[in-house]
Amino acid sequence: MTTATLLEPRKRSDLLRTVGFVALPLVILVWSFIDLTLGRELVEWIPYLASGFAMNIVISLSAMALGTMVGAIFGILELAPYRLVRYPVVAYVQIFRNAPHLVLIFATTYIFPFEIVIFGNYLPFPDWVKAVIGLAIPASAYVAEITRGAILSIATAQWEAAKGLGFSRGQAMRWIILPQCLRRSLPPWMNVAASITMGTALASLVGVHELLHAATDASTAVRRLDFTIIAYLVVMAAFFMLCYPIARLTRRLERRFNAA
Amino acid sequence: MQDMNLTDLFVSLTDKVGLNYQFLATGYEAQIWRDGFVTTLYLVVLLIPVSLIFGLLFAACLTSGRLWLSAPVRAFVEITRNTPTLVQLMFSFLVLNTFVSNLVGGAQNNPLTPFFWVVAVVGLHIAALHAEAIRAGIEAVPASTVEAARGIGFNQLQILRYVEVPLAFRASLPAIVNNLINLVKLTTVGNAIAVSEITYASIMVWTQRDNVVELMIVILAFFSLINLIVARVGLWVERKLAVPGYGL
Amino acid sequence: MFSSTVAKTVFGLALSISALAATQASADATLDRIKGRGTLTVGVILSGAPFGYIDPKTQAQKGFNLDIAQALADDLGVKLETVAVTPPNRVQFLQQGKVDILIANMQYTEDRAKILDYVPTPYDRSGGAAVVRKDSGLKDWADLKGKPVCVSQGSNYTQPLMEEYGAVVKALPSQPESLLALQGGNCVAAVHVGATVGLLLQDRVEEWKDYAIPFPTELIPSDSVIWLRKGEKDTQTALDAGVKKLHTSGKLLEFAKANRLLNTEYLQQANKTLSASK
Numbered sequence: 165m166t167t168a169t170l171l172e173p174r175k176r177s178d179l180l181r182t183v184g185f186v187a188l189p190l191v192i193l194v195w196s197f198i199d200l201t202l203g204r205e206l207v208e209w210i211p212y213l214a215s216g217f218a219m220n221i222v223i224s225l226s227a228m229a230l231g232t233m234v235g236a237i238f239g240i241l242e243l244a245p246y247r248l249v250r251y252p253v254v255a256y257v258q259i260f261r262n263a264p265h266l267v268l269i270f271a272t273t274y275i276f277p278f279e280i281v282i283f284g285n286y287l288p289f290p291d292w293v294k295a296v297i298g299l300a301i302p303a304s305a306y307v308a309e310i311t312r313g314a315i316l317s318i319a320t321a322q323w324e325a326a327k328g329l330g331f332s333r334g335q336a337m338r339w340i341i342l343p344q345c346l347r348r349s350l351p352p353w354m355n356v357a358a359s360i361t362m363g364t365a366l367a368s369l370v371g372v373h374e375l376l377h378a379a380t381d382a383s384t385a386v387r388r389l390d391f392t393i394i395a396y397l398v399v400m401a402a403f404f405m406l407c408y409p410i411a412r413l414t415r416r417l418e419r420r421f422n423a424a
Numbered sequence: 425m426q427d428m429n430l431t432d433l434f435v436s437l438t439d440k441v442g443l444n445y446q447f448l449a450t451g452y453e454a455q456i457w458r459d460g461f462v463t464t465l466y467l468v469v470l471l472i473p474v475s476l477i478f479g480l481l482f483a484a485c486l487t488s489g490r491l492w493l494s495a496p497v498r499a500f501v502e503i504t505r506n507t508p509t510l511v512q513l514m515f516s517f518l519v520l521n522t523f524v525s526n527l528v529g530g531a532q533n534n535p536l537t538p539f540f541w542v543v544a545v546v547g548l549h550i551a552a553l554h555a556e557a558i559r560a561g562i563e564a565v566p567a568s569t570v571e572a573a574r575g576i577g578f579n580q581l582q583i584l585r586y587v588e589v590p591l592a593f594r595a596s597l598p599a600i601v602n603n604l605i606n607l608v609k610l611t612t613v614g615n616a617i618a619v620s621e622i623t624y625a626s627i628m629v630w631t632q633r634d635n636v637v638e639l640m641i642v643i644l645a646f647f648s649l650i651n652l653i654v655a656r657v658g659l660w661v662e663r664k665l666a667v668p669g670y671g672l
Numbered sequence: 673m674f675s676s677t678v679a680k681t682v683f684g685l686a687l688s689i690s691a692l693a694a695t696q697a698s699a700d701a702t703l704d705r706i707k708g709r710g711t712l713t714v715g716v717i718l719s720g721a722p723f724g725y726i727d728p729k730t731q732a733q734k735g736f737n738l739d740i741a742q743a744l745a746d747d748l749g750v751k752l753e754t755v756a757v758t759p760p761n762r763v764q765f766l767q768q769g770k771v772d773i774l775i776a777n778m779q780y781t782e783d784r785a786k787i788l789d790y791v792p793t794p795y796d797r798s799g800g801a802a803v804v805r806k807d808s809g810l811k812d813w814a815d816l817k818g819k820p821v822c823v824s825q826g827s828n829y830t831q832p833l834m835e836e837y838g839a840v841v842k843a844l845p846s847q848p849e850s851l852l853a854l855q856g857g858n859c860v861a862a863v864h865v866g867a868t869v870g871l872l873l874q875d876r877v878e879e880w881k882d883y884a885i886p887f888p889t890e891l892i893p894s895d896s897v898i899w900l901r902k903g904e905k906d907t908q909t910a911l912d913a914g915v916k917k918l919h920t921s922g923k924l925l926e927f928a929k930a931n932r933l934l935n936t937e938y939l940q941q942a943n944k945t946l947s948a949s950k
Contacts, residue, residue, distance in 0.1 A: 205728075212731055259644060262651035264609035267623060267643050273761070274636040278770035291770075358506070365508035369616060369845055371761050376511055381718065384848040385726045387876055389522070392852065396515045400507045407506040452834050518849065521856040534857040538842065617853070618822070618842035627760050628843060631826030634767050634787050 216378030235307025269298035460625025479554025557599035561592030601658030715771035759826035799890025
């Protein structure tokens, strides 16, 4: 299997992938036009479904932001020279990297209070925020591992070389080590982002108004089997349109970094 | 009967520290919960080989160079990787299952259970991830090694069987172990379609009582333990299979 | 290896206990809070007409439970806020304080009364009905022995179906999924609150033409009551007065008719007896 024979099908499958990208929405469109009563029902529910999907995006962005911040810190702490610091962090990462997302969402939803009292003020603590925390916990555990791996992968020789060139420790971190860490951790980080984004659908099981929940609501109200099917197709298509570009970009970055 | 005494002891001990495990002393809730552990373990033990077999199959299709084989598998891999497993599961269970029922002439003839759908959806999802890992491993086999195999007279199939797959498998083992850990975690989606695994069993208990925290502690410990074992076994296999001098 | 597992367990324990401690802080003076905030937060279930559903046209929540919630809020002189709950999360939402009360197709059972309080005057009476295929040959509850039966997670029919009739219960996240599972052949019967499935069969004749509700009796017919957290006597008293008023004024019957409840016998009777005792 030489490179030449490998390249040819890859080009063709690239074309196929693009076809796949438009195929799902196309099926939905064509079906809606064939059966106009179904199409009309769907159009009526699109705003409701869209509001659900907006929630998925909000949850995944917030969870990734929170998870990345906490995870980056924990990743550095995992390498701390003090056992008292290192052990709890390692335990946190081990438990929550291995815990099912669904279980963590159940846990945060049902264990956390619905509002927090701060200086006598009641601050509401809505469900979707709990889902954010439920997903930020595993995200932070993954990001901690990625950060730790990235830091360890930079050879100590580089530190010494930087020192030799007259960089201070801070400068070496800022200009030499961190850029390499970032580059190395970007593809796995994006994999985590994709997995967390898909995890947002789990929030439907605890009653957060997101896309899958909205689709169930809609099919309960319409009570038509064909509508139920098309509603699920819409859900799949929406997630695919969101996650597929991320996956493609990740693979492209991986390939480029591996080549470099 | 010693089992009973141990249960009672555990219930009263945990009760003293403020944890409510009283359901263990009841009939059907304790039964559901114990069955939950067994079902989860059973799912894991069944799914690991299923996912590996289909993963190899998919990888073979992807690298076959024949479009009619690789294109449908590629399409499936992309869809399953980029849509939530829960949605796939609901879709399969509620939609595909109804199609199957109509096909075999009525729901009463449909042999497919929720358990089957969890195995199918989770198994094939993880298989797709395995396939990607193995494909990457095959592509990472050095061209010179393949040339050498061809030089000593191996045909294409023999190269795949004796050179590429064994080396690719070793190279992709860390990724595969990682996928298996995901597999263990994914079995929990089964609760959405009433497969009586441990989260489902716990929901059945905590909706009638109010002891989410107690059940969560056990679930988290349980999954940590399973995944610890999976990771250890993976590491052991990796060491066992390591080829001296083949630095992958 | 062993010690690290222990460390993990201990850590998880500590984390969960601290979270538990945080939950215990919720206030018990619910009535004061309702009045103070000017809103009554009600957990309602949207599993379909007649009790609660989303109107396809306006996408607003409607149904018998919603009407009762609105009337009770009006009675207390506060605004109504609703939170959609599902059978698996409703008790937790109430316990956490996310909702003040539950009007969510929940009948009185002894087990529930152990962890929650309820408004003594019921707003309806209902039991479980089993939807089965017409050609299944099932005639009564006892025929379900050893057969798969779909319910909602957290349904109060789980226990009697398992313990009394020996059915293999499959609990799905909500009623729509359970009914779809029935259509897909994953269970021989779906057991839900009688009025909802009755109305469904009546409204969607075409889709449900192969199905019926053949059993002569309802499963554990019991009082549908409003549930609240343990020990909230003031709220209980206030709401009880509200529900009684709804009975005597005939409002509940009106709601029932407007929402097409199939069986209003209980409400008519309650209307008479409560009016007479006045």
